[in-house]
Amino acid sequence: MTEPxxxxxxxxxxxxxxxxxxxxxxxxITGRTRHDLYWALKDISFSIKEKQRIGIIGPNGSGKSTLLKLITENLTPTSGTITVNGKISAMLALASSLNPEEDGISNIRFNLLMNGxxxxxxxxxxxxxxxFTELGPFIYSPVKTYSTGMNARLSFGITTAMKPEILVVDEILSVGDGYFMGKAMNxxxxxxxxxxxxxxxxxxVSDVRKLCDTALWLENGSVRKLGPVEKICGEYEEDYTKKRDASERIGNREKQKNIRIGSVAPGSFDSPGLQRLRIVPEDSEKEFSDIHYIRNIQLDLDDNEQIKVPMEFCTLSVEQPSCLDVLGSEWGRFYNRHGxxxxxLFANTGKSHGGHLLFHPGEKRLENKEIKVSCSFLASxxxxxxxxxxxxxxxxxxxxQRAGECISERHGTHWERVSASFAMPLATAEQIELAKEVxxxxxxxDVEIIDVAIYSDDEQAVVVKERQPFDIRVTIRANRLVERADVTICxxxxxxxxxxxxxxxxxxxxIYDTSQNIFNLEGTAEITFRFEQNLLNEGKYEIHVACANGFDITYNNPQxxxxxxxxxxxxxVILKEFSEQNMDFGQLNMRVxxxxxxxxKG
Amino acid sequence: MSRLNPIKHFLAFRELVGLLTRHRQLTFEMAKREITERYSGQVFGAFWTIGHPLCLMGVYVFIFAVVFKIKIGGTLELPLDYTTYLLSGLIPWMCFQETLSKGAGVIIANANLVKQVIFPIEILPVKGVIVSLLNLLISLLILIIYVLATNHSLPAMYLMVPILVLLQTLGMIGASYILSSVGVYFRDLKDFIQVFCMIGMYIMPIFYLPSQVPAIFRFVLYINPFSYLVWCYQDILYFGRIQHWWVWAVFAILCLGAFYVGYRVFRKLKTMFGNVL
Known part of the structure; x- marks a missing residue:
């Protein structure tokens, strides 16, 4: 086993x-703290093995660039350690060290010197x-005359010229054209x-897929997932695409928002006995409009057991009967405010509304019908x-349910104490089963995509030969009656x-023909795309399927x-069938x- | 006891020297870049690096030697003329003040390099010193030509100039390290320095002899560390003899001290640069 x-x-x-x-x-001068702390990264551990190509993905502000700068030692960690075995060469930003007045040659020389x-x-x-950069005569012109893509080429060429042992590249190559992008990846x-x-x-995500074998998904300053690139990227894309889609489609937006605020997330009752509270704005119809800082959450059960809810990311156990649902609800970063x-805690699309906290009242109390809870926290x-x-x-x-009457009172100069006492009903096992079903x-x-299958000669298949006709069969099911449905494959x-x-x-x-949509769908339907003329080249293909309430490019897409x-x-998978070199059709511009x-129904 | 261990202190010194020799190519390249960058696209280009100090020197000589007609020199005590006296104090100070005002902002000006590129940032304050040294050497050359033209010979003490320049260089590097690292946290520093540079010329014995200052104000000269710089240069360039050995001792201690303390301060503060910039 080699060392990481x-x-x-x-x-x-x-x-x-x-x-x-x-x-x-x-x-x-005074030595008294006068700043807030923003935890860009909190408690991250992982290692990179020899020859590993790791791709870091995550939404904006999830801590990706901070992590890179820590690895390259442009920033020093607040706590924890980074051990690096090897010489790092990094491309953290575009053209940060290129002098716009000098020509390409002198910039190359200068940057090589600077990299030691x-x-x-x-x-x-x-x-x-x-x-490598193929800048041609431009190499003798001042860098200020370069386009962004040419800048990226030069920066990349310089960074990689010295054959570094560890190469660190931040999101910058995307400005180059496709040809150079491929060259750079190779x-x-x-x-x-x-x-x-x-x-x-x-x-x-597609660049990460092409280039890396491992993916690290950062979110909110912690590692959400780490694993093989296909698996992690698939999950990320699913999550991300759904979120983006929800926020982009006007048709979805209002509906989604209302559903989100009142909804009970699936999985809420999955662990027996676990109770869930949430902190939300007073106006129950609304999202957070402010940024809140929450600390010191305390629970008092039946007036005889005090539980302090830790603000750190943690998991439940016997010693730790309470925690925050950091990943599932709208909690943000760990922070230090006013010392x-x-x-x-602020509005965050795609997550359960409010700041959730979980607690386990203990097996004994679960026998009762209800539990008396006092909950308080400090907010700013x-x-x-x-x-x-x-x-x-x-x-x-x-x-x-609103937890009785919530009392707010000032607590010191910066904080406000919010507290409430209420009786919370405890469910029986049957009630929980029922709730899960609900x-x-x-x-x-409203409509679910149940299955996507490939049929060739009326038999289900995964592998199809070149030029062999096949069908893609999508099965959808309407859980409620829908006026119109349309299935799209990609x-x-x-x-x-x-x-x-x-x-x-x-x-x-x-031609877009809205009359071809499926109307008044109730129950299951099967949609078959018949590839009578299979022009796909050998290789592996992924099928993405979407179902929407009609498709009319001129009037309601993406509404x-x-x-x-x-x-x-x-x-x-398309298998190679013909020995001669086939023409690569690339993008198929045809309809089937x-x-x-x-x-x-039924 | 480890605080007083001279070997440890010597190691810090050697570390910096090692770093600078290892990256000497880069250091010179950066200094060169600074000169060409500042004046690129201008007709007279790099001429301006010496054009600025030359014009200033000309103005001072004109005002004090021609308009005010201050006349000293010709005696054993004061061997050369007033212009030489003025220039021998003015030249080292102008070089030093350029370093001071540049040093305070050098890290902030190169924030993108500090944050995004992996390279030894200890070089940044040093490159400014090299550029100022270039000006110093050119100005000294002009002075030597002037003395040769008016006096027809050079005092033997002029051979000591390299030692002074070396000491001054150490002092400038040290000051640059202190100002550049503190300037990152305390950004008003560069304005303080600018004001000090403007009035500094008048609170050190450049235009006048220390004996001309009323006794109750004379202490100002002694608490200004840059007076020692001026005195040492005047000893060699104007008087041609060492008048007070203790002035030289103070100057040497100041320069070496600034160099050592500067490097230590820089080393300590540089880990936090990325957070503040």
């Missing part, structure tokens, strides 16, 4: 936030870079094979305009390139409401006939 190239243990990074610069001086290159080998490296893979490791940050540890916010209240999840009615039913979309090559797209509401002449979307639901067969 990069080992990261319990790494945390906090940024000090001063409201004004003079605070920093006063703090230096031996002056003797500069001429030969310069030749390599000129050849080079990165080659470098990783001869060197030690590659760390690549990108918002483009006290707290956690951010930016503009002090929004009051917070506590709600509990009532499993007998499967809904959120939630499952509610959580179901084929992507496994390297992420788009190949084919068709909606069922589109006839073979490539249409999307019922369900499945990313990479099925995969299709569609059959709709309504099975109906």
């Amino acid at each position: 190239v990069i080992e990261i243990k319990n790494l945390s990074k906090a940024y000090q936030i001063y409201s004004k610069p003079s605070d920093m001086i006063i703090e230096m 290159c031996n002056p003797k080998i500069i001429p030969s490296l310069t030749e390599d870079i000129i050849e 080079r990165m893979i080659k470098l990783c094979d001869t060197g030690k490791a590659l760390i690549f940050v990108s918002h483009s 006290a540890d707290c956690r951010l 916010s930016h503009s002090d305009t929004e009051k917070l209240v506590i709600e509990y999840l009532d499993c007998t009615t499967v809904s959120w 939630i499952a039913m509610r959580a179901k979309p 084929l992507y090559k496994s390297d992420g390139t788009y190949v084919f797209w068709q909606s069922s509401g589109m006839n073979p002449d490539n 249409s409401e999307q019922y369900d979307i499945k990313i990479g639901f099925g995969s299709l 006939p569609v059959d709709v067969y309504i099975i109906g």
